[in-house]
Amino acid sequence: MVEAARQEFSERGYGATSIRDIAQRAGVSLSALYYYYKGKQDLLVAILEDGLDAYFSACDAALAAAGDDPAEQLEALVAATVRFRTEHPVKSSIVLTEGRSLEPEHLARYRKNEARGTQQFREVVERGVAQGIFLTPYPDDARRAVIAMCNAIAEWYKAEGPVSLDELVERYVSLALIVVEYRPRAVRRAARGT
Amino acid sequence: MVEAARQEFSERGYGATSIRDIAQRAGVSLSALYYYYKGKQDLLVAILEDGLDAYFSACDAALAAAGDDPAEQLEALVAATVRFRTEHPVKSSIVLTEGRSLEPEHLARYRKNEARGTQQFREVVERGVAQGIFLTPYPDDARRAVIAMCNAIAEWYKAEGPVSLDELVERYVSLALIVVEYRPRAVRRAARGT
């Protein structure tokens, strides 16, 4: 039932989706749907929360497996994000576009929760800059660029494409490090040594 | 009237906007609206076409002022895109999100038209790669990353922000060149000379 709603919301948008479409797609009666969910908005809330939770879980797992190094952590976040956008394109597209369909009472909480995603990237980038391994002079814009390019994947990625997922991850990790102008210490030390 | 529709579509999304909202916002009667436009879909088509046209005009003008150099051309496209996203956030957001609200009969043509934007970036990036001044090993991903980061500006940019528009343009141009791993010939020759 949530899955049917997710599909419909993702395809038509929340506003253009009728709750009957959802019920039909889910193969349940209209009343059955209302037995489990309070209404259309309730479905959206459930879907958005689940979307964020799933994404954050993936990020947390990736970060847990990474060390203290900001570069390693940025790689972890980018890899997690790219994987999530490709493996869950529907969840992704809803989370990325339907926040605005939330009614005021749910919106504030959601936006706050959503901000955690940005915050994780911000901290990593800033630490990298502080440690002198991310040379970008515009940490905020670099962060936004990295997030934007990862998120955009959800719009065009098709599993059947010519590029494997692992390859795609590698490319975006590489792009992200380029954007923040990553220079590993070893190289710098070597360079300094010259 | 189109302006009112643009505002409403941008704020609520096409599906969630009622044609009465538009008429009211425009300060005209419902009938008047129907006198000038065939319907809601007609308004959307007009808005999307105008949005693309305006954007392409800006790109064309920028390209016309640039020389043959792919780097210069990429700079021109990025600058034009950043300026358009900041100066016309409403037009931008609709063009970037409401394509899916087009009915099948208009969709194909629109998607084709829309692709011109990508195409312009693609040509420039590929020429830069061919000329050996863009070193990126993934021209497609680099292009998508550049477009995505420019487009995302429409979502967060506020005119009152601390960064001037010119500064912002400069930053994104710089970021774009980094993403495609631009190495000017002079530098390379010098490097080779070492």
Place this chain on the structure above:
Amino acid sequence: MVEAARQEFSERGYGATSIRDIAQRAGVSLSALYYYYKGKQDLLVAILEDGLDAYFSACDAALAAAGDDPAEQLEALVAATVRFRTEHPVKSSIVLTEGRSLEPEHLARYRKNEARGTQQFREVVERGVAQGIFLTPYPDDARRAVIAMCNAIAEWYKAEGPVSLDELVERYVSLALIVVEYRPRAVRRAARGT
């Protein structure tokens, strides 16, 4: 459960009360309610019957304690009615207003039963008139007036009011006797003696 239904019917009216409201107020499950009652209409029937029964019991008890004298009997009926309206305002308001919500199959029987109330007043008033102690020239209108004024108490009486219940009873008894233009025999004989 009946009590919850009574409260809801009384507050919102039968038509505007949902059976879920009743179940919730009673603190039982919807199914439990249907286990004990056939449906919403069944609850109404039970409540209305109980309301009439309780009222008639009170009237019967009052009449039993009164003698043969129509004045005494009218006093008894008025006192019983006033007490019932004040002590059972919820039962009263439903009986007085929700008869019309009965479906045809129950309506006829109920109206007939309900008529007993009027009938008791009618008999007493007519006997008083026949005996020449109620001088009212319009026995029917006087009866209706007495009943109406007693019934109306249910709409405004609040237990915390400044007037005690006993005092209120006394006043309405007095008013009723005035309405029927009661003249005790003793007085009339005295008057005749002049």
Place this chain on the structure above:
Amino acid sequence: MVEAARQEFSERGYGATSIRDIAQRAGVSLSALYYYYKGKQDLLVAILEDGLDAYFSACDAALAAAGDDPAEQLEALVAATVRFRTEHPVKSSIVLTEGRSLEPEHLARYRKNEARGTQQFREVVERGVAQGIFLTPYPDDARRAVIAMCNAIAEWYKAEGPVSLDELVERYVSLALIVVEYRPRAVRRAARGT
């Protein structure tokens, strides 16, 4: 359209009346109804306001034609009320029973407006008591009794009845004067003179 709503509300009660019933009875489409009225509640508000206005107009006219004498004024009010209840039984029944169906935002204003009816009776009765021509020891209860008996007429009166309207008015005026224990000055002076 209002008339159809009045009939339906009066017969089934506001809560049990469907807006489709109203449209059908009025012989208009559902949408036409919504073109003229904002909704079901809006219809109720219109009907209740009109009901009160019509009644108050009748009272005002009657009072205007009456002199200063409280008895004369009470007669005027009772006559106006009886006439209104008999000539407009539907308006009457709605005003008398559906106030509670108003949503909170309209309720307060309505109750206040409604109170003018009581107030007019109160003033007249109190002036009569102050002038010593209404001997009732319970002016409030007498007033309530008079109002209740007049209002109740709406519930049972049928135009085809055996009693003419003029006769009915006369009877209720007479009953009202009895309830307030009216004693004209002339009589009292004469009595005093003995």
Place this chain on the structure above:
DNA sequence: CATGAATGAGTGTTCATTCAT
């Protein structure tokens, strides 16, 4: 004995659209 799950009809309301004038 009691209930969670489900249903189809119906609720009030809004929709995009048309049309007579």
Place this chain on the structure above:
DNA sequence: GATGAATGAACACTCATTCAT
């Protein structure tokens, strides 16, 4: 050229009720 009036379909949602367990 411009609009007030009207419409039928659809909307999100609630209803009283049933039934398998």
